[in-house]
Structures are given as C-alpha cells and as structure tokens.
Amino acid sequence: DAGVTQSPTHLIKTRGQHVTLRCSPISGHKSVSWYQQVLGQGPQFIFQYYEKEERGRGNFPDRFSARQFPNYSSELNVNALLLGDSALYLCASSLGWQGATWEQYFGPGTRLTVT
Amino acid sequence: AQSVTQLGSHVSVSEGALVLLRCNYSSSVPPYLFWYVQYPNQGLQLLLKYTSAATLVKGINGFEAEFKKSETSFHLTKPSAHMSDAAEYFCAVRGSFGNEKLTFGTGTRLTIIP
Numbered sequence: 001d002a003g004v005t006q007s008p009t010h011l012i013k014t015r016g017q018h019v020t021l022r023c024s025p026i027s028g029h030k031s032v033s034w035y036q037q038v039l040g041q042g043p044q045f046i047f048q049y050y051e052k053e054e055r056g057r058g059n060f061p062d063r064f065s066a067r068q069f070p071n072y073s074s075e076l077n078v079n080a081l082l083l084g085d086s087a088l089y090l091c092a093s094s095l096g097w098q099g100a101t102w103e104q105y106f107g108p109g110t111r112l113t114v115t
Numbered sequence: 116a117q118s119v120t121q122l123g124s125h126v127s128v129s130e131g132a133l134v135l136l137r138c139n140y141s142s143s144v145p146p147y148l149f150w151y152v153q154y155p156n157q158g159l160q161l162l163l164k165y166t167s168a169a170t171l172v173k174g175i176n177g178f179e180a181e182f183k184k185s186e187t188s189f190h191l192t193k194p195s196a197h198m199s200d201a202a203e204y205f206c207a208v209r210g211s212f213g214n215e216k217l218t219f220g221t222g223t224r225l226t227i228i229p
Contacts (some may be wrong), residue, residue, distance in 0.1 A: 041207050042219030056216050106158040
C-alpha cells in the first residue's frame with residue numbers, strides 16, 4: 001500500500017511569495033496533520049484536519065492556512081514568505097476518530113527554502 | 116499542556132553496545148508517548164508507542180521503552196547497537212483522546228562507532 005505522499009519534494013521561493021504544499025494520506029485515513037521542522041529541531045504542530053474540518057491549530061501566524069478536500073488530501077498554504085519559513089514541512093495521516101491506534105504516519109516531507 | 120525533554124542532543128555508542136536515549140515527559144493528563152526515528156532527508160518512522168497498556172513497550176528494529184510514571188520517563192533502549200541505527204530520534208507526547216497534536220522533543224542524534 002502507498003504511504004503518505006507529499007509534493008513537491010523540494011521548493012525554492014523568494015521572500016514575500018506564496019507557496020502551496022500538498023499531501024495525500026494513506027488510503028482509508030481521514031485525518032491529516034501538518035508539522036514544520038526547522039533544521040536541528042523537532043517538528044512543530046501546525047494544523048490538524050479531520051473530515052474536512054480543522055480540529056487543531058498550533059502557534060503559527062495567520063499567514064499559514066490549510067484545507068482538506070473530499071478525498072481527504074490536504075493543502076498547506078503559506079503567504080508572504082519569510083526567511084524563517086525555510087524548513088521541512090511534514091504531513092502525517094491517521095485513522096483519526098475511527099480507531100484508537102494512536103499512530104500517525106508521516107510522509108517524506110517537502111523541503112522549502114526561502115531566499 | 117504536554118511537553119517532553121530529551122537529555123543529550125548527541126549520543127555515541129560502539130557497535131554492539133547498549134543504546135540508551137533519554138526522554139522525560141510533562142503532562143497534566145495520562146500521556147500517550149511515542150518514539151520516532153528520522154534518517155537523513157526522510158520523514159519520521161514510528162518506532163514504538165505507549166498508550167496506557169503495558170509499561171514495557173517493544174517496537175521495531177529491536178528497540179523497546181519503559182514507561183515509568185514515578186520518574187516521568189520513557190527512555191528508549193536497544194541491547195546491541197547496529198550501524199544502521201545511526202539516525203535522529205525523537206520522543207513525542209500526545210494529549211488525551213480527541214487531540215492528535217504531537218509535541219516533540221528536540222531530538223537526539225545517535226552515532227554508531229565501528
């Protein structure tokens with residue numbers, strides 16, 4: 001079975017630009033979460049979506065937004081990019097409220113570089 | 116709020132020696148605890164999880180961890196290190212049912228000495 005997939009793999013943007021990152025969860029998973037991992041640090045929670053509704057939001061500015069589509073895939077959008085937004089963006093999927101496996105499966109991430 | 120603290124940002128062990136990576140948690144509710152491994156330029160892979168069942172949890176690749184409430188610890192161990200264990204290891208805590216947010220530690224980079 002295919003795991004969590006993310007696109008693109010790498011991305012280079014200029015300060016002030018906008019970026020959209022995409023994530024496809026494991027088949028059957030209805031929950032998607034986004035994390036930001038700055039070099040040398042642990043991942044930081046950004047958003048969680050379940051059944052197309054936001055169920056959690058981390059301490060990130062309003063420049064960050066996300067949505068989940070009817071097929072449970074998800075997009076993370078970041079506006080007005082700053083140098084500090086350079087990071088590995090990880091997507092994770094899980095069964096969510098359907099099951100108590102408590103496991104989130106992570107994708108390979110999108111490496112965003114802001115210049 | 117939940118948090119985890121990983122003691123030691125870098126740990127080096129000889130091949131065949133015991134691996135011990137330390138994690139202490141802070142949680143106002145019964146925690147769910149996880150260990151993840153990250154290889155260079157890759158995402159995170161779940162090693163093992165504690166969800167209030169057995170306090171000694173066995174995971175993949177020969178790793179295990181013991182939940183000790185009295186010490187608020189969830190240390191990761193492996194009896195005999197292998198070269199392929201070299202990676203970054205993250206401890207994470209999750210709150211009660213209904214909240215999927217994982218709070219990660221700062222990570223421990225494990226180096227295996229041949």
